[in-house]
Amino acid sequence: MTRTNIPSLNDAPSILLVHGALTDASVWNEVTRRLQAGGHTVSAPALAMRSLDKDAAYVAGVLGRIPGPVVLVGHSYAGAVISHPAIAACDNVKALVFIAAFQPDAGEAAGELNEKFPGSLLTPDNLNVVPNPNGGQDLTLRPERFAEVYAADVDRAHAAVMAASQRPVEPGVLGQQLPGEPAWRTLPSWALVSTSDRSLPPAILRFMAERAGSHVVKVDSSHAAPVSQPAAVTDLILQAVNTSASADAISH
Template sequence: MEDSKPTIVLVHGALTDASVWAAVIAQLQLQNYRVLAPALPMRGLHSDTDYLDSFLASIKGSVVLVGHSYAGSVISSQPRRAGQIRALVYVSAFQPDTNESAGELNERFPGSKLGPDTLAFLPTPTGTDLYLKTECFHEVYAGDLSAATVAIMAATQRPVDSTAMEETLQGQPAWRNIPSWAVVTTDDLSIPPAAQRFMAARAQSTVREVKASHAVPVSHPHEVVNCIVEAASAR
């Protein structure tokens, strides 16, 4: 493996776990990248940011930090190890600015089908977990995947604490000082394409549009990998 290559850190979002990156990981490893995909606790934006910072502390050398969906908010939170991060890649993801939350950004633009009719809330000893109703998973999250794949993803959801979606980003967002790329998914019914384009333009991200659902790491891994490699190769 070439020493000059950064480690690729893939951070999953809400309603999925690190397995959402399986095909992306396989393709990156074939190109001799070291790839790590931590499991986010998804208990809150600030606690998830602290968790990711502690994970990055275990890695030697530079990294390209990739976030899908809700994880875009996590990688946008100003990391204590900002000097380690070569680039940020947002994959159908939130790119909040100071004092913005994922929930507010998703409601600012029309087109999302995440809402009271499609979401389920489960009380837990520490809060309330948010799930996507099984019967809604295909339409809202993974419209370009097979019924068999959707059934597995819906059954293995990793929930997010509902308050995490309302926590606002504190301090200056990381994308102000770190080069960023954005995979914008044009058939997305979870985060509206208009919201993705707005956030990417504001962050001056290099944009790559893909005709895909929110589950783009699964349905179009090659396009996601191309964007990550482009970010990793930039100087």
């Protein structure tokens, strides 16, 4: 009689959640709570967002400290980070999950992709760009425009807190090209398309996800999907986790 390997929670990959521009790791708070309640091991580091290559190197360093397999999740700009060739070189990454996120190909930049289709409200009149005291510049959304552009389906009081605590991005980062073959070419991927997104047009999210061959789920959400739709985001992450655990169990 042949015994089938059924994955248990002990076999499940760890989950690494990476935030995007204009937010910090707190964007994952409710998703993290749900995953931890299910017994999963979760990490949510903070990015400097001064350089795409440096952000990817930092995430690769975090991955190197996590024992065992990992499902890597990126929101928004972090999709470019987890697509970076430095991530493909990390042997413990088993799957990628893109939450309303960029999925650039070699030679593409996030800012360029966001202009491929109309509909983004990340326009100069909605943005603030100021000098950074340490050099360079800081780009944020105007606080009074944050809810409409980024978090239209988030409780207004919560959106106001998000607007006040934005983590700025160096504007030049959004023009930095992916320097080689993306990680999604060699790793299985899942993608959430936020169909009411006013930051990344749904058309570009669909284009990138379909091009990457990702398993796609469409959710009626603003760009702040981890905050406004934590159940749907958690479910998609768990699809990747369970598929990865099953594949690992079969291979052993």
